[in-house]
Amino acid sequence: MNVTEYIASGILESYVMGAVSDQERREIECLSTIYPEIQQELDQLSLSIENYALLHSVEPPAELKSRIMAQIPFEQTTEPVVRPMPVDFSTDRPTFKVTWIAAASVGLLMFVFSFFLLSRLRSNQEMVAQLQTANESLEKEVSQLKESQSANDQLLALLKQPGTRTFELRGNEKAPNGDMFVFWNSKTHEVAVEVRSLPALPADQQYQLWSLVGGKPVDAGVFDANSTNPLPQRLNRSIDRAEAFAVTVEKRGGSPTPTLSTLLAIANVDA
Incomplete structure (x- = not known):
């Protein structure tokens, strides 16, 4: 298996964002236990998304809790009664509707921007790999030049010798x-x-x-x-x-x- 190509396919980003099938999820979790490179990439992607979420987290309005609590009736019963939270999306209560739309928009923005960050991270990793390859090629050329210079110095010494x-x-x-x-x-x-x-x-x-x-x-x-x-x-x-x-x-x-x-x-x- 070519681990580098598998990581570059983008499936790990989809896994971290929860956008893979159950079969793909099981496959990734299995491969991550076999190949440390895949687990390391998953950890790095998760950390990037977590840092972004913390950086762009939005606290709900302070009055939201009191409004929600006002909609929940508390009755004196021997056993707890579980009731669905009343959320009125009708026109006479537009505040809740606007709040949920805003929250969904922020979530969508975070999802899109996370992919942007992951793409930039992938580009930086590819650039580092290219620089390493160029550095190795340069070191090889320098080594060849040193060998050539040594041979030329020996030949020049021969030409300068008396006789x-x-x-x-x-x-x-x-x-x-x-x-x-x-x-x-x-x-x-x-x-x-x-x-x-x-x-x-x-x-x-x-x-x-x-x-x-x-x-x-x-x-x-x-x-x-x-x-x-x-x-x-x-x-x-x-x-x-x-x-x-x-x-x-x-x-x-x-x-x-x-x-x-x-x-x-x-x-x-x-x-």
């Missing part, structure tokens, strides 16, 4: 507009890439960088090339030697050996 060299790799006939940079530090053995322009790949493929040593390829790590990641990417491989760098297209996660048919770019490392 870091930059190599430009341009695409061949398979990627004529391809252009990227490789940052490699021969002392720390760290590698990073910055993609300027490379063709977009399917979700199950990635670009893979290779270091060529003695004509043999060494895995230098995988990377993506898309508009959502335009900043330099630090690779998770340690490269201590390199005579050249090359780029191929491989399955996502990388391959132990390069697929030469997908070779897109290569650049020599000057001694």
Whole structure:
């Protein structure tokens, strides 16, 4: 059962106002013993109506009691006699009629205004829920920004380190507009890439960088090339030697050996 949707349906307000059927009443009383959220909502609604009734209560006229008592005959009998209270709504006694109409009008006003208060209460609860959701989303974005900032700080430290060299790799006939940079530090053995322009790949493929040593390829790590990641990417491989760098297209996660048919770019490392 979705308790939130059940509370938002408005049936609890009708229950508190006494505007539900016997079956609905029994259902609500049963559910309130099972779900604390429903009982809490009923308590809050009852308290709101009670506060409103106390705030807008109207005392009857002071002379009303004496008029009613004057209409009740008191007889000396051994047993009490229960008689209906004489209420004359005829034209010669208009005061009682006006009083009862006024009381009914006040009751109707209280009923309508109670629904207004309950509606405002529901709107405020929905606004609080929306603010909580927005706050959680903002906290998530801040956390992602902190992670991104940490990665950028590490990359910037690599680029500033003495011994870091930059190599430009341009695409061949398979990627004529391809252009990227490789940052490699021969002392720390760290590698990073910055993609300027490379063709977009399917979700199950990635670009893979290779270091060529003695004509043999060494895995230098995988990377993506898309508009959502335009900043330099630090690779998770340690490269201590390199005579050249090359780029191929491989399955996502990388391959132990390069697929030469997908070779897109290569650049020599000057001694």
